[in-house]
Amino acid sequence: MSGAVRLTTAFAVPWLESDVVGPEGWLSELRAFLLSNAESLRLRWSPEAAPITFDGLVFTRPDLLSLPDAPIRALDKLFRQAVLRAVESLSGRPSGMDPRSLTFESWASIGKSGAALGVHNHPMASLSGVLCVDPGEEAPGWPESGILRFYPPAFAAPPFPGEMRSPWSARSFDVAHRAGHLVMFPSFLHHEALPYKGERERIVVAFNCRFAQST
Numbered sequence: 544m545s546g547a548v549r550l551t552t553a554f555a556v557p558w559l560e561s562d563v564v565g566p567e568g569w570l571s572e573l574r575a576f577l578l579s580n581a582e583s584l585r586l587r588w589s590p591e592a593a594p595i596t597f598d599g600l601v602f603t604r605p606d607l608l609s610l611p612d613a614p615i616r617a618l619d620k621l622f623r624q625a626v627l628r629a630v631e632s633l634s635g636r637p638s639g640m641d642p643r644s645l646t647f648e649s650w651a652s653i654g655k656s657g658a659a660l661g662v663h664n665h666p667m668a669s670l671s672g673v674l675c676v677d678p679g680e681e682a683p684g685w686p687e688s689g690i691l692r693f694y695p696p697a698f699a700a701p702p703f704p705g706e707m708r709s710p711w712s713a714r715s716f717d718v719a720h721r722a723g724h725l726v727m728f729p730s731f732l733h734h735e736a737l738p739y740k741g742e743r744e745r746i747v748v749a750f751n752c753r754f755a756q757s758t
């Protein structure tokens with residue numbers, strides 16, 4: 544007779560969240576800055592050439608954090624602090640890292656009604672994040688409007704006979720945006736933005752972070 548089967552977790556995916564606290568009025572200044580500069584900062588990225596499908600979205604150039612404007616300087620500082628805290632949470636000890644050593648790409652995405660972003664991940668980065676600047680507005684009858692949906696690494700695995708319970712389930716999970724909410728996740732994690740049905744612009748700033756190789 545065989546023995547009992549022991550069930551444990553072999554691998555897990557970290558998930559990090561923060562409610563970003565910036566200088567007084569900073570988030571609304573950032574919103575105003577992004578809206579008023581959306582056209583000049585716009586990334587000329589045709590849907591045909593893009594590696595992912597998107598609709599109704601304006602992306603800014605990915606070097607947003609290099610801009611000298613005050614709301615962006617504050618954003619740069621907050622992102623670096625958040626990533627260092629994430630690193631410390633994950634390692635369980637002070638990082639000793641210089642926040643200036645972190646390499647970022649960061650871009651805003653501004654979506655009007657109908658905006659959606661197909662399933663993708665962020666290759667060539669370690670940690671990615673999405674900060675909600677303005678969630679836009681609720682759309683009656685569309686509870687999933689603008690939802691950011693994440694998929695487990697094994698989401699494309701063949702079906703299992705009977706659904707595995709949490710935390711082994713291959714189900715996706717959803718993030719409903721709210722202003723000032725930052726989520727951070729390993730860059731390999733696949734995700735998508737479901738169609739946004741509100742009218743007011745929905746604005747997020749995303750980033751990819753890479754860590755310098757220690758010598």
Ligand SMILES: [Fe+2]
Nearest residue numbers: 663664734749
């Ligand atoms: Fe993304």
